[in-house]
Amino acid sequence: MAELSSDVIRGYTDTMILYILYEKPSYGYEIQKMIRMITNEKFIIKETTLYSAFSRLEKAGQITSFTDMSSGKKRTYYQISENGKEYYRAKCEEWILTKEIVECFIRGDRNG
Amino acid sequence: MDKIRQHIEELFSCFEQKEGVRKAKEQLLEMSEDKYQDFIDQGCSEQEAGQKVIEEFGTLEELEEILGEKAKKPVRKEKPVYPEEVMTELNGELKAVDVNVSRANIRIVRGNEDSYEISDNDEKNPVTVRYHQKTGKLEIRQTTNSFFRFFTKTGMNSIPTVVVQVNGPLEKLEIENSSGDVSVDSVEMEFANLDVSAGAVSVQYSKANTMEIDASCGSVRLEKVVAKEVNVDCSAGQVSISNSMITDLSVDSSAGNVVLDRVHGEIIEVDTSAGKVKLNDVDGKKMDVDCSAGDVQIHGVRFEELNVDNSMGKVEIEADCSYEETRIMADVSMGCVTVDGHRYGDEFAKRNGTKELRVDCGIGDVAVTFLQ
Numbered sequence A: 001m002a003e004l005s006s007d008v009i010r011g012y013t014d015t016m017i018l019y020i021l022y023e024k025p026s027y028g029y030e031i032q033k034m035i036r037m038i039t040n041e042k043f044i045i046k047e048t049t050l051y052s053a054f055s056r057l058e059k060a061g062q063i064t065s066f067t068d069m070s071s072g073k074k075r076t077y078y079q080i081s082e083n084g085k086e087y088y089r090a091k092c093e094e095w096i097l098t099k100e101i102v103e104c105f106i107r108g109d110r111n112g
Numbered sequence B: 001m002d003k004i005r006q007h008i009e010e011l012f013s014c015f016e017q018k019e020g021v022r023k024a025k026e027q028l029l030e031m032s033e034d035k036y037q038d039f040i041d042q043g044c045s046e047q048e049a050g051q052k053v054i055e056e057f058g059t060l061e062e063l064e065e066i067l068g069e070k071a072k073k074p075v076r077k078e079k080p081v082y083p084e085e086v087m088t089e090l091n092g093e094l095k096a097v098d099v100n101v102s103r104a105n106i107r108i109v110r111g112n113e114d115s116y117e118i119s120d121n122d123e124k125n126p127v128t129v130r131y132h133q134k135t136g137k138l139e140i141r142q143t144t145n146s147f148f149r150f151f152t153k154t155g156m157n158s159i160p161t162v163v164v165q166v167n168g169p170l171e172k173l174e175i176e177n178s179s180g181d182v183s184v185d186s187v188e189m190e191f192a193n194l195d196v197s198a199g200a201v202s203v204q205y206s207k208a209n210t211m212e213i214d215a216s217c218g219s220v221r222l223e224k225v226v227a228k229e230v231n232v233d234c235s236a237g238q239v240s241i242s243n244s245m246i247t248d249l250s251v252d253s254s255a256g257n258v259v260l261d262r263v264h265g266e267i268i269e270v271d272t273s274a275g276k277v278k279l280n281d282v283d284g285k286k287m288d289v290d291c292s293a294g295d296v297q298i299h300g301v302r303f304e305e306l307n308v309d310n311s312m313g314k315v316e317i318e319a320d321c322s323y324e325e326t327r328i329m330a331d332v333s334m335g336c337v338t339v340d341g342h343r344y345g346d347e348f349a350k351r352n353g354t355k356e357l358r359v360d361c362g363i364g365d366v367a368v369t370f371l372q
Helices: A006-010 A013-023 A028-038 A047-059 A082-103 B002-012 B019-041 B046-056 B060-067
Strands: A063-068 A075-080 B096-103 B105-110 B115-119 B128-132 B137-141 B161-166 B170-179 B182-185 B188-198 B201-217 B220-236 B239-255 B258-264 B267-274 B277-283 B286-293 B296-302 B305-312 B315-319 B326-334 B337-339 B347-350 B355-363 B366-370
Touching: A013 A028, A013 A047, A013 A063, A013 A075, A013 A082, A028 A047, A028 B019, A047 A063, A047 A075, A047 B019, A047 B060, A075 A082, A075 B019, B002 B019, B002 B046, B002 B060, B019 B046, B019 B060, B096 B105, B096 B161, B105 B170, B137 B161, B170 B182, B182 B188, B258 B267, B267 B277, B277 B286, B286 B296, B296 B305, B305 B315, B315 B355, B326 B337, B326 B366, B337 B347, B355 B366
Parallel strands: B096 B137, B096 B170, B105 B161, B105 B182, B170 B188, B182 B201, B188 B201, B201 B220, B220 B239, B239 B258, B239 B267, B258 B277, B267 B286, B277 B296, B286 B305, B296 B315, B305 B355, B315 B366, B326 B355, B337 B366
Antiparallel strands: A063 A075, B115 B161, B128 B137, B326 B347
């Protein structure tokens, strides 16, 4: 089985988070679970990685956080900002371009 | 849950309690609590759930990375007990090796003394070794790895390698490995069972009475092996056997090519679902080749009885005997039978001879030639 190179995927953890938050505000564990589910368990993000992405995105003003107590438990929710939506779209475009470039060098008959 | 909190508090106690650190701790606690609850909801016991959350929680090094700060004091760490990169000589004779690991490379080699060595051991999921002097059995273990460690940072660590040096013959070699390569080099053994889920299996210059090889995905390579009985079961991956003497050989491959090159035996059975079969310079009394989809190429084969059954694909047989001494029955549903250059349509039968060749082909041409 091919192992995932962390370098490539690391550049896109922010994109994954923003994709989820684009729908609705969410909290840490829910986001973690969603990523796992969406990728069909192919990618599992660690709590620490997730947290560092949150604080990075928050600092850059791409997401904001608020505390919610309605579930009877204190939870920190994150919400995407306009700035974040813009960043998400830019990352999508970047990926499409990246994919196009790398694809030029992938030959199906050589990988096995 | 208390254990989790304690674990996280302990890790964070190594950092100066600044605002950012406090916030990170709160957040990570929150996520871990949710995760714990989720495990409980899935039916885990409290202890199991706690253990899982702690196991999957990052390391101190990862915390340093996300907090951008060095830890003040090294966190208490009970060093797991395992030898690191030193040859450990056994205080007794080695008779059996029993390996059950989740992620490690295993090498069994001939050496001047019975000993073992572990390198690049995984700190989170270490390989441990126990030697039972009474029975002469060496037990190599590693706890089951959680699946997603493959994809997380810790999973990217180099894979442990265990080398066992064997001086005399082994009574039993049992290896069960979920991921990692297994190699056996210049070892004599009575019975060997190699079960590898993901990784390559290679056996060379070795002798065995019975050898069972089960590889789910990964190649199997046997070279210069002498054995009474060898069974190879490979789900996806190439099987190649060369320069070997195996009295009773059976190869079963679901998807992947099978290549036998200079193999001498009595009973040889090759069964493949999807993939080519190539036999070169093979010697056997009774040989069966069964191929569902893929070409069958047999060059320089000596036999008393050879059966080839192919559903889809060409069959090419170059027999190292004469046309006169061979009984031939070739049957093709769609395609043409050619014997020694003469085309015979979809069926050919020759009813006398001391050797027997049967070919049954669904779709594809059959070509038989005789070398003598």
